[in-house]
Amino acid sequence: xxxxxxxxxxxxPDPFPYMHPTLKKNFGQWKYHDRPRPxxxxxxxxxxxxxxxxxxxxxxxMDTYTIRKLMDIADQFADGYVRFTIRSxxxxxxxxxxxxxxxxxxxQAEGFPVGGTGNSVSMISHTQGWLHCDIPGTDASGAVKAxxxxxxxxxxxEEMPNRVRMTTSCCQINCGGQGDIAINIQHTKPPKINHDLxxxxxxxxxxxxxxxxxxxxxxxxxxxxxxxxxxxKCICCGACFPPCPPMQINDPEHSKLAIWVGGKNSNARSxxxxxxxxxxxxxxxxxxxxxxxxxxxxxxGAYKKDAKDYERMNEWIDRIGWPRFFELTGLPFTKYHxxxxxxxxxxxxxxxxxxx
Amino acid sequence: MATKMHNTPMLDQLESGPWPSFVTGLKRLAxxxxxxYADMMKDLLGQLETSYTTRKGYWKGGTVGVVGYxxxxxxxxxxxxxxNKKPLFPKAAEFxxxxxxxxxxxxxxxxxxxxxxxxxxxxxxxxxxxxxxxxDIMFQGCxxxxxxxxxxxxxxxxxxxxxxxPAVRTGMSCVGAARCEHSCANEQRIHRTLVNRFxxxxxxxxxxxxxxxxxxxxxxxxxxxxxRADLATIGTWRDDMKVDQAEVxxxxxxxGRKYVIDNVITRCPTQAxxxxxxxxxxxxxxxxxxxxxxxxxxxKALSPGDDKGVTLLVGGKRTLKIGDLMGTVVVPFMKxxxxxxxxxxxxxxxxxxDFFAENALEHERTGEMIERIGLVNFLExxxxxxxxxxxxxxxxxxxxxxxxxxxxxxxxxxxKAG
Numbered sequence: 001x002x003x004x005x006x007x008x009x010x011x012x013p014d015p016f017p018y019m020h021p022t023l024k025k026n027f028g029q030w031k032y033h034d035r036p037r038p039x040x041x042x043x044x045x046x047x048x049x050x051x052x053x054x055x056x057x058x059x060x061x062m063d064t065y066t067i068r069k070l071m072d073i074a075d076q077f078a079d080g081y082v083r084f085t086i087r088s089x090x091x092x093x094x095x096x097x098x099x100x101x102x103x104x105x106x107x108q109a110e111g112f113p114v115g116g117t118g119n120s121v122s123m124i125s126h127t128q129g130w131l132h133c134d135i136p137g138t139d140a141s142g143a144v145k146a147x148x149x150x151x152x153x154x155x156x157x158e159e160m161p162n163r164v165r166m167t168t169s170c171c172q173i174n175c176g177g178q179g180d181i182a183i184n185i186q187h188t189k190p191p192k193i194n195h196d197l198x199x200x201x202x203x204x205x206x207x208x209x210x211x212x213x214x215x216x217x218x219x220x221x222x223x224x225x226x227x228x229x230x231x232x233k234c235i236c237c238g239a240c241f242p243p244c245p246p247m248q249i250n251d252p253e254h255s256k257l258a259i260w261v262g263g264k265n266s267n268a269r270s271x272x273x274x275x276x277x278x279x280x281x282x283x284x285x286x287x288x289x290x291x292x293x294x295x296x297x298x299x300x301g302a303y304k305k306d307a308k309d310y311e312r313m314n315e316w317i318d319r320i321g322w323p324r325f326f327e328l329t330g331l332p333f334t335k336y337h338x339x340x341x342x343x344x345x346x347x348x349x350x351x352x353x354x355x356x
Numbered sequence: 357m358a359t360k361m362h363n364t365p366m367l368d369q370l371e372s373g374p375w376p377s378f379v380t381g382l383k384r385l386a387x388x389x390x391x392x393y394a395d396m397m398k399d400l401l402g403q404l405e406t407s408y409t410t411r412k413g414y415w416k417g418g419t420v421g422v423v424g425y426x427x428x429x430x431x432x433x434x435x436x437x438x439x440n441k442k443p444l445f446p447k448a449a450e451f452x453x454x455x456x457x458x459x460x461x462x463x464x465x466x467x468x469x470x471x472x473x474x475x476x477x478x479x480x481x482x483x484x485x486x487x488x489x490x491x492d493i494m495f496q497g498c499x500x501x502x503x504x505x506x507x508x509x510x511x512x513x514x515x516x517x518x519x520x521x522p523a524v525r526t527g528m529s530c531v532g533a534a535r536c537e538h539s540c541a542n543e544q545r546i547h548r549t550l551v552n553r554f555x556x557x558x559x560x561x562x563x564x565x566x567x568x569x570x571x572x573x574x575x576x577x578x579x580x581x582x583x584r585a586d587l588a589t590i591g592t593w594r595d596d597m598k599v600d601q602a603e604v605x606x607x608x609x610x611x612g613r614k615y616v617i618d619n620v621i622t623r624c625p626t627q628a629x630x631x632x633x634x635x636x637x638x639x640x641x642x643x644x645x646x647x648x649x650x651x652x653x654x655x656k657a658l659s660p661g662d663d664k665g666v667t668l669l670v671g672g673k674r675t676l677k678i679g680d681l682m683g684t685v686v687v688p689f690m691k692x693x694x695x696x697x698x699x700x701x702x703x704x705x706x707x708x709x710d711f712f713a714e715n716a717l718e719h720e721r722t723g724e725m726i727e728r729i730g731l732v733n734f735l736e737x738x739x740x741x742x743x744x745x746x747x748x749x750x751x752x753x754x755x756x757x758x759x760x761x762x763x764x765x766x767x768x769x770x771x772k773a774g
Contacts, residue, residue, distance in 0.1 A: 063381030149373030
């Protein structure tokens, strides 16, 4: 029997063989850019060379027919090169301005929205969900498809005060990341434990160590070594579920959606921030999650109407204050908004600064 | 027995609407009779529709990999079984993902993309995600048997598996110097230098938990590195930013003074900008914090300076276990031009990973370890001197033993003098 093939440990590939020739030629030599229309970036190099980038939304989870169609478009209009953004938008680079409009027309005719640039709502960065994750409380691709259908106009137009970056996450690990608006699963009940399986499936000390509030302890249940949860201490985060699947946290009814706003990774103007809780208890309602979409559109509407140019979501709220945010959105302010986690006291108003 | 198309009334509702539909794509593959993936995708739709109906997930992990590596494949086995413990959707009972690292900056030729499609049509499901949150291309849906040949073909094409589990993970870098005038660094070189130096720690997971590198070419941080990377590398500059006063005047002329004052001058976080009476711009570069706002707005008139480099921040991560943590500064400025500069970066990253490997608890990220042991202990461990750029403000409580004060003050003056 022949020896098995050993991998070529080549690591991250060199991008230059895959890079559009104009980008390669002007690497590090770009002078400025502008945005002639939503979905199009125009970059000018110090050499005077120009490149127009046309950005289009995709479904991220793509069948090979869709990919081949996108590649045929690249061969026809964009010299056979593409790149992707961090939010799964595809970008075509063209060096002839006359090709920009026909490329846009072709993408739109094939059902790919052109946009996602500047002060638009870009594609929602998301996770795997029911399609592929082992611990999901909800789906990702479906929720994003449903939301982007609702936000289509905001993707294809630049009408927001500043860019809006949204994320979704199917559990409280929050792989989707921080966002101006984040739609995340929030469990509301402690895990349901299948005590027959714990001893065989779970490394109990690791599970005990995983709990953020030390609510899990080893126990004998029905004569079997298992784990028990102090339900008064449990914060229903689901951290025990990945290392111990018999501690089922996902619940068709009690796993809800929560909405968080004001996360920002850019250093522009204000320092980067984490998003903050604004709404919870929203039903996890496939296939179109209308209740979550309504809250998102409500928040976006208030932001669009009230924020000043260049204010990101967090900067708008910093200016108008949280009482006004809850007033403008009509969302309820509850005891759950008041942080009691470690360090949470920095989130209290330690001043007499109050807007009346 | 031939696999039939399952009814999917819930998923069907995601075929309408203007945004591209992944369900339409899944069904296209499922209906592609004669193709090796068609039955797998029929059953995948069956399982996904079940999830939509019951609001529950039905995948479990396991152990699947390729020869020579301990990670990079995400195994998925169905948990939807009938009364005889047989999979309800047998053709999709194994649905593993291969995480493949893209070229830095996610550039592709149509040729390589079609080759990916050919491999995945042959061995996989025909479903590929560009890209996962990890920064990998996710080839989703592969039987255990086909993982090895699919990897072998892509590996021969010049592509390698990314990270999974307690390992150095796949990195990400922005488009950067390839197409952005804000770029202050060679993002793709930093990305490849860091990840490719630690491939052993990627492919043979043996760290306490994950360790991520992300690279953004300027403080706009398009890669979210400060929130998501254990080591974030963010481009910056330390000389004066560049101002083309003629273009400033053009901008003021086109937009009006009020617009410029409201949207540029007063939006500077450190009041480092002032509009002169002749519509030129005065910049207090000593107090500019390189936030990028004015440069973002006035792209023709303003740009980063010439003395470019990077700021390094450590410890960014999301919620589990102790709550979200931002990356914080450990190296305010590092020049990255010569090979020696890159070697110094590699060495520093190596020190961080070694210290993490030896000192973090199981399932503890770098930021959590630093929270537990304190930044100073971490800095001493990796051989980096303290710097006031590392803090927002000095400590606010007196609970610290300070009998080494005189020695520490002396060290500071010696470093300043040196």
